[in-house]
Amino acid sequence: MSLTYWCERAWLPDGVADDVLVEIDGTRISRIEQGPPGSAERLAGLTIPGLANAHSHAFHRALRGATQEGRGDFWTWRELMYEVAARLDPDSYLRLATAVYAEMALAGVTCVGEFHYLHHAEGGRPYDDPNAMGHALVRAARAAGLRIALLDTCYVSGGVGASLSGVQLRFSDGDAERWAARAERLAAAYEGQPDVEIGAAIHSVRAVPPEQMPVVADFSHRHAAPLHVHVSEQRAENAACVEMYAATPVQILHERGALGPRSTAVHATHLTDVDIELLGQSGTYICMCPTTERDLADGIGPARAACDRGARITLGSDSHAVIDLFEEARAVELNERLASERRGHWPAADLLAAATGAGHASLGFPDAGLLVPGAWADLVSVRLDSVRTAGASGAEAIVYAATAADVHAVVSGGRRVVAEGRHVLGDVGPMLAQAIGDLR
Ligand SMILES: [Zn+2]
Numbered sequence: 001m002s003l004t005y006w007c008e009r010a011w012l013p014d015g016v017a018d019d020v021l022v023e024i025d026g027t028r029i030s031r032i033e034q035g036p037p038g039s040a041e042r043l044a045g046l047t048i049p050g051l052a053n054a055h056s057h058a059f060h061r062a063l064r065g066a067t068q069e070g071r072g073d074f075w076t077w078r079e080l081m082y083e084v085a086a087r088l089d090p091d092s093y094l095r096l097a098t099a100v101y102a103e104m105a106l107a108g109v110t111c112v113g114e115f116h117y118l119h120h121a122e123g124g125r126p127y128d129d130p131n132a133m134g135h136a137l138v139r140a141a142r143a144a145g146l147r148i149a150l151l152d153t154c155y156v157s158g159g160v161g162a163s164l165s166g167v168q169l170r171f172s173d174g175d176a177e178r179w180a181a182r183a184e185r186l187a188a189a190y191e192g193q194p195d196v197e198i199g200a201a202i203h204s205v206r207a208v209p210p211e212q213m214p215v216v217a218d219f220s221h222r223h224a225a226p227l228h229v230h231v232s233e234q235r236a237e238n239a240a241c242v243e244m245y246a247a248t249p250v251q252i253l254h255e256r257g258a259l260g261p262r263s264t265a266v267h268a269t270h271l272t273d274v275d276i277e278l279l280g281q282s283g284t285y286i287c288m289c290p291t292t293e294r295d296l297a298d299g300i301g302p303a304r305a306a307c308d309r310g311a312r313i314t315l316g317s318d319s320h321a322v323i324d325l326f327e328e329a330r331a332v333e334l335n336e337r338l339a340s341e342r343r344g345h346w347p348a349a350d351l352l353a354a355a356t357g358a359g360h361a362s363l364g365f366p367d368a369g370l371l372v373p374g375a376w377a378d379l380v381s382v383r384l385d386s387v388r389t390a391g392a393s394g395a396e397a398i399v400y401a402a403t404a405a406d407v408h409a410v411v412s413g414g415r416r417v418v419a420e421g422r423h424v425l426g427d428v429g430p431m432l433a434q435a436i437g438d439l440r
Contacts, residue, residue, distance in 0.1 A: 002030060005379060005411065006037035007047035011352065012371050016046065016394050024377040027194070027413040031373055043381040043409050045389075046397060048352065049369045050110025050378025050412060051325045052359025055228070055266050055287045055316025057115055058097040058137065059084055062436045064321055074234050074296045081319075085118055086167045087439045090132040093118070095438070097140035099431035100320065102423045105145050107323050107404035108380035110412040112146050113287075113316065113363045115201050115228055115266070117153035117171045119182070124169035131186045138196055144425065145410075145417030147376070149363035151228045152186055153201035154179040154208050154216045160240040176208065176215035183219055195413060197364035199226035202258060204233075205241045205249040213256035226262055226364045228287070229253060232275070233267040233298050250275035259284045264314065264362050269293060269301040276302060280309025285362040288354075289318035290331035300335045304345045314359040324404035325355045333399075348395040381409040 002025045010020035012032070021040060023031040062084045067077050088096070104112060114137050120126050129135065134150055141148035155171035156179070158164040164172055173179040187198040200219045202208045208216065220227035232238050232249050241249050250271065253259050259282035266287045268279065279286060288303050296319070303313050315328040322328075329351040336345040360369035360376075368376035382398055383389055383406045392401040410418035417424055425431070 001026070003414075004040040005043050006040035007043045007379070007381070008045060009384075010047045010371055011049070011395060011398075020047070022371065022379060024411070024414050027377055029371065029373050029375050029377045032371060043379065045382050045384040045408065046393075047371075047379050047381045048108075048398060049356045049371050050360075050376070050380055050410075051108045051355050052111045052113070052314070052363055052365070052369055053104055053109045053317055053323075053325060054113045054264065054314040054359040054362050055115055055289055055318045056112050057319065058100045058140070059088055059093065059118065060318070061100045061103070061320040061432070062096065062439055063319065074298060075236075077296055082167045084439060085170065086122075088118060089121070090127065090136045092435070092438055093133055094136040094140055096435040097137050098143045098425070099428060099435045101141050101144035101146050102425050102428045103323050103432060105410055105412065105417050106407065106421070106423055106428060107325065108382070108407040108410055109325065110146060110376070110378040110380070110410065111149065111360055111363055111365055111368060112141060113149045113151055113199075113226070113228065114141070115151045115153055117155045117201075117203055119173065120170045122170065124172055130182050131189070134186050135189070138190070142195065144423075145412045145415055147195045147197075147365060147368070147413060149197040149199050149226055149365070150186070151199040151201040151226065152183045153203050154212070155203040156212065157207055157209060159206050160237075160244045171203070171207070176212035180215055180219055187223055187225075197225060198223070199228065199364055201228040202253075204230040204237065205252055206237055210245060210252050210256055213253070213258050217256065217258045220262055224262070226264065226362060227258060228264045228266055229258060231265040231268050232270045233293070235270050238270055248272055248275055250278050254278045254282070266316065266318075267293065267298065267301060268303075268306065269299045271302055271306070276306050276309055279306050279311045284311055285314050285358070286311050287314045287316045287362070288328065288332050289316045290328055290335055291322040291324075292318035294331070295319065295321040300339050303332055304336055312358050312362075313354045314362045315355050326398055326402050326404065329355050329399045348399040351399050352395045377411060377414040379409070379411040380407055382406050383408050
């Protein structure tokens, strides 16, 4: 069934155009041309392609506003995060993730990269279906109207050279071979389902010993699927890694075949010049998560330098201290300004491309995030008449003026998910409050 939307303005691959008709056939865009609205459904403001949230841990949303008091650092925050992880089961995770993904849809996200490591029940005991938690996340994404790249995460050690303890037991399959056996079952369950991509993830050098990394990389190569890794978010992680292996995390990933055009290094905050060169030459994506990185006092990563060497950036809201990819996009530029005391490192269009086409490609959906015929039919319309955006135009209006609250219409894979700023599931605030309240 075909349906036509008329966009007051649209951000097309060669720039912003007025009076754009987008014809949708099923889940895909079938035609784009300029013309009068006629009987087409009208989309006011500036319409951009769907946003890809390339790095998410859905359950971290339960920590928003609950971990910001007092002092501390990444490691003290992690203790609080573990307390929430300990309370989740497949039913409560389904409710929480559905609400979190609906919040993402309201912010214009049409695809999420879920870096999923909370696999098993208490003590590491598998559920009757060992992929029950993963299935809950896929159901949640579908209910909220998102595509999902479920990045099934290998997590087998409690730190560099350390054994697992406490809730970490829920993350582990024992070793990479047993992780792969479970991940294969998950991939088989969604074979031929175009809205779900089963990818792989190495949690970090803290959680996967180097000799087990190739097993995870092989899964990615076998399935031509994404491979994501947390990299050098913390200096302490680098120090432990260098002490144990006489190599940085990036060097280890390089040696173990885990870098390349299907791979994403998440954070990549504390890098050496050699690390930057290895990420760039291998064409690895770097997923910047600036609102989380500033919330956790991680530091500012050298994204510009890495991209100048050949890496590509994407954006993620990670811990969901904020779910607003426009804020992530502008923070990439604004952080570079603070670090360098100079302005103008990233054109706004490049940051918007990181949030759309590049993000989708890094999640295994290279045919999304662009307003072109044949692409996934994702349309995100942003108001240009709000108190924040009035007077601004073009990609700059999105990156430097708009917030997620200015998204008023979202079409995801041809399905209208948000209209007049409301999600089809109803009021998302109370859904979140209920799901989070149930965990306390
Ligand atoms: Zn993360």
